Amino acid sequence: MRAIALATFLLLGLLPRPASAEHAPHSQPEVRVGIVLFDGVQIIDFAGPYEVFGTAGFGVVTLSHDGKPVTTAMGLTVTPDAAFVDAPPFDVLLVPGGDVGEAERDPQVLAFLRERAAASRHVLSVCTGSFILAGAGLLDGLQATTFTPRIGQFAERYPSVDVVSDVRWTDNGHIVTSAGLSSGLDAALHVVARVRGTEQARSVALHLEYDWKPDGGFVRSRMADRHVPKALETSIEWPEGLAMSNEVSVGDERQWLLRFHVTSATPADDLLQRIAKGMDGVPGWTRRPGGHRWHSEQEGRGVMLALDTTAGTGAQDYRLELRVQEETD
Amino acid sequence: MRAIALATFLLLGLLPRPASAEHAPHSQPEVRVGIVLFDGVQIIDFAGPYEVFGTAGFGVVTLSHDGKPVTTAMGLTVTPDAAFVDAPPFDVLLVPGGDVGEAERDPQVLAFLRERAAASRHVLSVCTGSFILAGAGLLDGLQATTFTPRIGQFAERYPSVDVVSDVRWTDNGHIVTSAGLSSGLDAALHVVARVRGTEQARSVALHLEYDWKPDGGFVRSRMADRHVPKALETSIEWPEGLAMSNEVSVGDERQWLLRFHVTSATPADDLLQRIAKGMDGVPGWTRRPGGHRWHSEQEGRGVMLALDTTAGTGAQDYRLELRVQEETD
Numbered sequence: 001m002r003a004i005a006l007a008t009f010l011l012l013g014l015l016p017r018p019a020s021a022e023h024a025p026h027s028q029p030e031v032r033v034g035i036v037l038f039d040g041v042q043i044i045d046f047a048g049p050y051e052v053f054g055t056a057g058f059g060v061v062t063l064s065h066d067g068k069p070v071t072t073a074m075g076l077t078v079t080p081d082a083a084f085v086d087a088p089p090f091d092v093l094l095v096p097g098g099d100v101g102e103a104e105r106d107p108q109v110l111a112f113l114r115e116r117a118a119a120s121r122h123v124l125s126v127c128t129g130s131f132i133l134a135g136a137g138l139l140d141g142l143q144a145t146t147f148t149p150r151i152g153q154f155a156e157r158y159p160s161v162d163v164v165s166d167v168r169w170t171d172n173g174h175i176v177t178s179a180g181l182s183s184g185l186d187a188a189l190h191v192v193a194r195v196r197g198t199e200q201a202r203s204v205a206l207h208l209e210y211d212w213k214p215d216g217g218f219v220r221s222r223m224a225d226r227h228v229p230k231a232l233e234t235s236i237e238w239p240e241g242l243a244m245s246n247e248v249s250v251g252d253e254r255q256w257l258l259r260f261h262v263t264s265a266t267p268a269d270d271l272l273q274r275i276a277k278g279m280d281g282v283p284g285w286t287r288r289p290g291g292h293r294w295h296s297e298q299e300g301r302g303v304m305l306a307l308d309t310t311a312g313t314g315a316q317d318y319r320l321e322l323r324v325q326e327e328t329d
Numbered sequence: 330m331r332a333i334a335l336a337t338f339l340l341l342g343l344l345p346r347p348a349s350a351e352h353a354p355h356s357q358p359e360v361r362v363g364i365v366l367f368d369g370v371q372i373i374d375f376a377g378p379y380e381v382f383g384t385a386g387f388g389v390v391t392l393s394h395d396g397k398p399v400t401t402a403m404g405l406t407v408t409p410d411a412a413f414v415d416a417p418p419f420d421v422l423l424v425p426g427g428d429v430g431e432a433e434r435d436p437q438v439l440a441f442l443r444e445r446a447a448a449s450r451h452v453l454s455v456c457t458g459s460f461i462l463a464g465a466g467l468l469d470g471l472q473a474t475t476f477t478p479r480i481g482q483f484a485e486r487y488p489s490v491d492v493v494s495d496v497r498w499t500d501n502g503h504i505v506t507s508a509g510l511s512s513g514l515d516a517a518l519h520v521v522a523r524v525r526g527t528e529q530a531r532s533v534a535l536h537l538e539y540d541w542k543p544d545g546g547f548v549r550s551r552m553a554d555r556h557v558p559k560a561l562e563t564s565i566e567w568p569e570g571l572a573m574s575n576e577v578s579v580g581d582e583r584q585w586l587l588r589f590h591v592t593s594a595t596p597a598d599d600l601l602q603r604i605a606k607g608m609d610g611v612p613g614w615t616r617r618p619g620g621h622r623w624h625s626e627q628e629g630r631g632v633m634l635a636l637d638t639t640a641g642t643g644a645q646d647y648r649l650e651l652r653v654q655e656e657t658d
Contacts, residue, residue, distance in 0.1 A: 042380070043376050043379055043380050043383075044376060044377060044380040044537070047372050047373060047376030047377070047380075047405075048373060048376070048377070050372055050403065050405065051371070051372050051373040051376075051403075051510065054372075054402075054403035060403060060404070060405075062405060069408060073383075074379065074380075074383035074389060075389070075410070076379065076389075076391060076407065077407065077408040077410075078405065078406065078407055078408075079398060079406040079407075079408060081404070081406075147538075148538060168538075179538055180536075180537070180538040181380065181536075181537040181538050181539070182514070182537045182538050182539040183538050185511070199577045199579055200576065200577060202577075202579040203575075203576075203577050203578040203579050206549060206552065206578060206579060207509075207510075207578070208373065208509070208510040208511045209476075209477060209497075209508055209509040209510050209511050209512050209547065209549035210510070210511040210547070211540075211546065211547035217540065218538065218539070218540035220535060220538035223535065246532075247529065247532075248528045248529060248531075248532050249532045249535060249536070250528055250531040250532050250535060
């Protein structure tokens with residue numbers, strides 16, 4: 001039986017599993033990972049790296065302040081393995097993101113992270129987990145990134161952090177920070193590469209049937225919605241009682257479309273005028289003739305921004321569209 | 330405050346969140362997802378799709394046979410929202426994989442799946458979850474795939490299923506099946522595209538900072554280890570007491586390397602001879618002069634297979650390497 005199991009193992013190219021699995025090559029995992037959980041933690045932020053580290057044969061332990069179950073973002077209930085006070089030693093500290101507002105300011109969380117970061121070979125934050133690390137002062141003077149929509153806020157809140165806006169992850173030697181959500185898979189694979197070499201990390205990625213790019217990969221923040229002027233945010237006089245939901249946010253590095261479903265007593269034309277007025281007040285953008293179109297020079301090339309509305313199913317139900325497009329030569 | 334929240338929402342291009350989040354556009358989600366959990370479920374198999382569906386604004390509920398906490402593969406403890414008998418209606422049924430041996434034969438699981446699959450608009454299996462669907466008879470006559478190393482076993486066990494071996498997912502209209510692990514992210518995005526359109530699914534992927542390929546994406550089973558002859562599995566006389574762990578399994582569509590760490594009383598040369606003898610007995614492969622190399626014609630082109638051992642840190646500690654390489658013209 002043993003021989004057959006090994007032969008299967010050989011041919012299928014399966015990787016060592018954690019100590020509990022039948023093919024485990026070691027009774028004690030050599031690398032131990034501690035994952036900090038909290039209410040509002042984003043599922044994929046910890047689940048993706050958990051899968052990566054577990055597949056690499058690392059032993060993974062989940063932790064929360066009091067060891068009680070946490071309710072993750074979207075409502076999944078997870079029971080951690082231990083409370084902070086009972087946490088075993090570990091080599092890799094993982095800090096996922098999500099609704100981090102409380103964790104970022106919780107003295108017990110921050111003290112635990114300071115103590116355990118100092119004792120860990122590698123520290124990895126995923127998504128907005130970098131806000132928690134920064135809150136603990138662990139990113140001062142270091143390069144760090146975060147969930148793309150919050151990069152600006154991150155830089156404002158933590159001026160002592162060298163915030164990098166166009167990478168999938170940063171590596172400061174001791175501390176790795178990833179961009180948003182699925183980026184945690186790549187950054188965890190990068191940590192496996194740091195510990196075991198790139199070849200083994202590639203093996204883990206292949207076992208997960210994941211198309212890993214060791215040098216980085218997809219960078220959300222490089223997409224063309226980076227051209228939407230941030231000043232627009234504060235320059236629009238929004239009508240009272242407006243309800244808007246984002247239906248579509250798609251594009252690539254050169255062009256982008258944002259589409260919102262609006263249900264409002266405010267007619268489409270009025271809303272369009274308000275946003276156009278806001279856009280007219282944004283420095284660096286010039287209104288073009290013919291409709292609601294503006295032009296600007298961004299990163300050395302021309303960029304066009306256009307606003308439009310289209311009718312929905314009722315008079316108070318319509319779509320607002322915002323497009324940005326780099327101009328080709 | 331509302332206006333500022335909306336403005337931020339607009340500019341950041343954030344998507345609607347589930348009903349619990351502050352920007353939720355609807356108090357009741359229009360699409361409901363039921364995720365079946367069981368002891369040994371693979372974390373990423375359900376966590377990836379959970380994140381995708383939740384980001385799309387779908388309401389997600391987790392279920393287990395008795396509603397009690399399940400221990401996932403690698404040891405994470407998750408508490409489901411409900412037992413099967415208390416499961417609310419849902420539109421999308423998700424069956425993740427992992428250690429599916431029990432679930433695949435559990436009459437209560439299979440009866441629940443048959444009943445709920447019939448009532449669902451979409452059914453999605455991830456990884457070895459397709460074994461469970463097949464066990465319930467739900468894949469008879471349909472195209473289905475699974476975790477790459479188990480495709481052969483899947484086809485043998487369920488001859489009435491049209492097993493497809495080189496795709497990231499199959500779509501039969503009602504039932505979608507994905508390949509291994511991370512493939513569940515792509516298949517879940519495909520289901521979002523089926524429900525809401527490709528543009529919205531792209532938006533979800535971008536929010537997750539995930540480089541989604543709507544037409545498929547990375548296919549693990551197309552990699553060159555598909556050329557390693559399956560007959561080798563049963564043709565080797567393995568020595569007693571051999572301990573082997575797979576250190577590396579990497580490559581691309583044209584070449585592959587499997588490296589194993591061997592600790593054994595059997596010397597490297599003896600092990601090599603045993604595997605070579607097994608390889609000599611595999612039909613369609615011809616030994617080449619000069620070392621342990623064999624040649625075959627596969628898919629219309631020449632393929633070379635080579636075996637080698639390299640020394641480790643001790644006399645009973647060495648590496649076994651198996652390489653396959655497509656020959657260039």
